[in-house]
Amino acid sequence: MLIKKPNDIKASEITDKALFLSRRRFLAGAAVAGATIAGLTNMDFFERSAAHAGEKLSGVQKSRFSTTETLTPLKDVTTYNNFYEFGTDKYSPAQYAKTLMPRPWTVAVEGEIKKPKRYDIDELMKLAPLEERVYRLRCVEGWSMVIPWIGFPLNALIKQVEPTSKAKYVEFTTLLDPKQMPEQKSRMVLDWPYIEGLRIDEANNPLAILCVGLYGEVLPNQNGAPIRMIVPWKYGFKSVKSIVKIRFVEQQPTTTWMKAGPTEYGFYSNVNPEVDHPRWSQARERRIGEFIKRKTLMFNGYGDQVASMYQGMDLRKYF
């Protein structure tokens, strides 16, 4: 009687233990996720899964650059946003930014540097000690907030990648992915991807930070997860969100808003109460939560740290 020996299972078909365990974890995760969906609304589910948003950031140091002004409530900071990739209405980003996936995420650092590199976001977050920077944020539209950002100086990254003498400007690019950023399907309002830029000395200014969190926690999607710039002496739109590329260049980059309105938005866009937007005054601002408007400060109150960079420049011409 011929008894066929059962075929040996090929080694390649045996699930690797690590993979097996990760699948088990995935299944467990899926079960939890399923229960979450069952128990909560879809919105809650996505808010939990979309990022580590809400996760506490540890080892955050205080900074001497922080203001002691009253903080804008977290709810306002996370529900009143200009993030056109999710709609031009200020309440849209909080509603729609769930589709943004801040992990996995890499930031390509390239151009006129000796050490170009594609950084993983988690690596980038360990590049320098995280600091809390409580900054004023002044929007070009005439409102302002006080926000406890968490991040590290951009100059720490610049130092590491060793710019060449040709690196006169730094250009930042936001993610381009209409699946994650639905408003990118239309170019009626802005041209995508969103581009911003700084002069190299501005980029090296200790006030300019790469930001990964706020209010002690990981940056929420609607605020530009997983990593964004904060340039507190400039109008808010200069603080580019969800960065995927940082490029060192010789020529001044043409930013998205310069392209959208060359007479209204300049490369510098420093907060300046004396230079009005062509269509509205910039002399005053409404601090979110306050009733009476307050006077807007030159360089948003950061003149001591930044004014020297613009000495001798006609700020009406270089608006």
Add this chain to the structure above:
Amino acid sequence: MKLKVLKAVVFVAALTPLALLGYYAYTGNLGANPIEVITHWTGDSIIIFLLITLTVTPVRKLTGWNDAIKFRRMLGLVAFFYACLHFTTYIWLDQFFDLPGMIKDVAKRPFITVGFASFLLLIPLALTSTAAMVQRLGKRWQKLHRLIYITAAGGVIHYWWLVKKDIRWPLTYGIVLALLLAFRAAISFRARQPSRRVFVPAAEKQ
């Protein structure tokens, strides 16, 4: 009698935007920048009711429902009511009675200039909306009330010039207004060409 009921329904409906705004304010749901929400909400209401007012005549002509005209004054006054709220929001909540600041705004900011002018143009229309005034002004009443075309266009321009980049809403209002005005232009064009309707016997053609 039925018309009276319908009028009451329309009146209540016309005040719904205000009621909703009040409800959101009461429940603390006006968001981070309530003054901005109130400004935009009342502003949108003005344009919407100006456009609805301008829809009355086309509806009447297209459907032959002549009673439609009986809603026009109310709708126009509702638009004026929202304009008053919008204006009050600006001088009180937004500017907090900063008169020099407002004068500067009106003089220097084209979008405010246009908005302010449009508001001023609505005032004589509201004042002459009573039945007695309609009778007293006779033919001149209609001429005067054509100002609503300019006011509505001014409202759309005011909105268009104030948005940062996303013109989709002002564009939508603009298209609706253009269609409503084009309808009137077509009607008056046809009315001025009586010759086309005159029958010319073939024998007289040479």
